[in-house]
Amino acid sequence: MNKIFYHLGKQTTLDILDYRIIKSRKIDNSIGELINFYKNNEVPKMPINADLLMKKYEIPEGKYLGEKLKMIEEEWVKNNFQITDQQVDSIINN
Numbered sequence: 001m002n003k004i005f006y007h008l009g010k011q012t013t014l015d016i017l018d019y020r021i022i023k024s025r026k027i028d029n030s031i032g033e034l035i036n037f038y039k040n041n042e043v044p045k046m047p048i049n050a051d052l053l054m055k056k057y058e059i060p061e062g063k064y065l066g067e068k069l070k071m072i073e074e075e076w077v078k079n080n081f082q083i084t085d086q087q088v089d090s091i092i093n094n
Contacts, residue, residue, distance in 0.1 A: 004016060009043060014038055053065060059092070
């Protein structure tokens with residue numbers, strides 16, 4: 001659900017969860033917990049941007065930069081919107 005939350009927004013995420021409840025015709029406590037979580041949180045903003053990568057890693061603007069930024073973003077979303085400097089270093093250096 002984090003991918004949906006980040007890429008499509010809060011309302012879409014809540015709509016999908018509501019649909020799951022309606023489709024199942026029963027209340028699932030785990031879905032209720034997810035609804036509360038997403039209702040009470042805002043879509044996070046990725047802490048890494050192109051400027052940071054260009055300065056810190058001396059990566060020129062272009063396709064390579066975009067690819068690395070996308071990889072970092074995917075890892076950040078996958079890890080519940082958290083990423084370490086070591087993870088970023090690993091992505092950049094591979």
